[in-house]
Amino acid sequence: MDHNQTDHLKAYGITFNALVSGIKADWLLNYRGGSFLLDYNDKIAAECRLEGVAFNEVSFSETAEIYAFVQSDENNMDVIRLEKAPKIAVYVPPNFQPWDDAVTLALEYAQVPYDKIWNDELLRGELDNYDWLHLHHEDFTGQYGKFYASFSNAQWYIDQQIQYEQNAKNNGYSKVADMMKDVAITIKNYVGQGGFLFAMCSATDSYDIALAAHNVDIAAQMYDGDAADQDAKDRLDYNNTLAFTDFVLEMNPYVYEYSDIDIQPVEIGNFNNDYFTLFEFSAKYDPVPTMLTQDHVSVVRGFMGQTTMFRRNRIKNSVIILAEREGTDQIKYIHGNFGRGTFTFYAGHDPEDYQHAVGDPPTDLTLYKNSPGYRLILNNILFPAATKKKQKT
């Protein structure tokens, strides 16, 4: 899976679907950009050719050499056995959305099966049926993405607000914000019981803000009908969040920003210099962050979103930083544990569309088969398939 790979993204799909059909796979961490090793069969080989995924056939003796090389103490590599394909759920409203979800695009392109779920299923406890949950451009604070100033007259915004209000009513809530808080808590419980949570863009910070605001009204009158609590900022409960702490809310309902967790576009400076760097972890001692950062490049082109990058001093100490913009306090990609599960937050909207605007057409991934940014997303779907190893320390 180095630069010789012709389609990195579909390679994940081939491996995932092999797991679905009961075939075991080994993930050779840091070996040629992080490669997959599967027992040869004609069907998989034919699928690889059909999907345009490059592969090498290796003999038993060559395989043994590769294992020895990867497991040698001299190399920062390791072998992770992938046992069972995780069952994937993507949290998405049932109707039209005026933006696209990078994860859904990646899953569709790689032909990885997934289910769409929303508040009804989640509040009915159906999350227990899934191993992995993805959240994308969602607003868990009940402020409809804080699009009010720009889009309150747009048909999609009006329809979306009605849809959420009816959904809240059907689920027994008088306010959308209250329902979203319960949704956030349900997701947190799911993680605590061993679920894998992956969030991108505004689903990252808005999710943690909703957890922090579980006992306080932070939504202004145009969002939930009544005013926000005067002392909302002081009553946030940072102990309840997963990743962020000590953040300051943006209470102005006309400003398209939730808090100071996210950096501002002006802080990026020259867009041409917007690249982030993946940390290199010890494959043998830190296999999880190593899995999450497998890529054929270590420096990746940045991309914006409603939430573009996290401010370093707003991230809890217990959280692992996976990628940052070097020389700045801007963090792109983080991972942490909660209870028996884990969460991974990846800032930005679409790794191959620098500034994806509302209403823009979806990215055609056939043009980005080797996208390093999208590859990071797909690392996340295979990581729950890994067999847990005993820690070496």
Add this chain to the structure above:
Amino acid sequence: MLVYGQNTNQMMMKLSLAESYERAGDLANAAKIYEELYQLEPKNNLYFESLNRVFIALKNYAASISLIETEIKSRPNDINLYGLLGSTYYLQGNEEKAYEVWDKPFTFLEPNPVFYRVIANYAVERRAFEKAIDVYSKGKEIAEDKTIFSYDLALLYSITMQFEKAAEEYCFILILNPTQLETVETKLVATTNNPNAIKPAINVVEKYANEDNISVIYLLARLYIENKDFEKAYELYLELDKNQNKQGMELYGYADFLYRENEYKLSGQVYEKVIELYPNTQLIPSAKLGYAKSIEAILMEEYSKELPVWKPYFALEPFESGDVDVVIEAFTEVAELYNHTEAAYEALLRIGLLKFYLQNKQEEAKDYFNKIINEASLSKSTVYAYTELGEIALFNGNLIEAERNFTQITVLAKVSVNQANDAKYNLARIKLYLGELAQANELLTEVTKDLKDNNANDALEFSLILNAAKFDSASLMIFAEGEFLADQKKFGEASEKYALIANNQQAFLLHSLASIKMAEMELAQDNYTQAIQLFDAVVEEGEKNIYADKALYLLGKIYQYGVGDNTKAVEIYEKLLAKFPASIYLDEARSEIIKLREKVI
């Protein structure tokens, strides 16, 4: 006066201070000052409204209720106060009380439509849409001008996804006031973005569409179009045209719309109807052109299905269809109607193309192309006329005539770079056939100057062949003879020429090319067994033949389309993927596998 002035000044300062506190978010202090001011001057509405606003922001709903109730005691007929009080109860979560308060003024105030609008607005502001609908409905009952209430109701019904009721309101507006059609159409069509909205709306509008309500019929036609139910819309436009004596205007506009939507069959029918029903209208020339273009589009769709485009070469067979003459007749009529116009020359060009490609009547086709050239050297159809004359000359083996026509294109005043390069590429081929290799190379160099041009790739490949074979001019000339024969569709003779080169292992590039060309000639003659053997032989040469991947790809095509053995075709395509992972045919092979898999498995 002096004392009063000081007091007023002080109160203004206090008001400013309270507003500053409010803006700074210090609502408690703002409330204190507003309350003080309100106590001093309870009839000042500004103090009352400010104090209530701050109470609401502080979520001190009890204080707000008490304040408004006090105010109601002094102004019991002020409808706004009931709106405000209901709002506070609603915010407090007491929906029942809110509704009761909002309903109360209607029990004792004189009926006034404005009052209903005021209260409904408060309900909308609180997003209590069902209550707002209830209030607007009651207001509509007593209002003289019901239209404005219907617009509000339609909007709320749409928001709450009660699409049938929304459509009922829009129909109500149209029946009352047909001039509202444009506004109603815009608003109703906007709601049909929701896929669940269109059918309920159609069901309702159908109920009201009759001869007495022309604007409702227009609305229904538009909804049919939105629902892609073009036939039903056609019936309506037919009726509208007739009933309003529009002399075909409605139908013609609809036919144009259908043509733009690629609904050629129906557009042809509608244009024809205009011609049939309104033979004296000024629209006739335009309708005839539209009709000719529509039936030509249908004919070309049929013709494309018949062509074996999966083969690199195939014979030109006359297309056995009576429709060709019908289309030619239609274009002839247009050419006569529009004589000496751009439309007439376009019609003549199309007739020529149909004569040449679909009827194989070359001499007749040439007459049409020559007419364009002789009459209109500046027409945009002239380039195409020269091109086709060049093609016909090549087809007949007349290189001098072909060269003359393609050369004319390069000196035309109105010719695009792409068209000129296309002509130069064809001239280069002619030069090869004439044995003038240096001139052929010069022309190809000119074409390859612009690598963005569509002809650049072909020109580069052609140059490669010329340069690779320049030291073996004897073989090159035999190859050129084969190419010239292939251009004339003399596939059997061409195959013999290619065989001479294919058997010469020393002629490296020409050998590879001639081997596959020989197979392609057999394929063109439907000699599948022979073609398979020849393509197999190319494949077996493996890396020695640079066209081995193409041979494998064409083998797959033969099994798929020629022999009809899809299993074998998939097997061949998969072999292509396995053996030639860098082939330019990979993507096509992949898509064919995916397409065939469902048929095979």
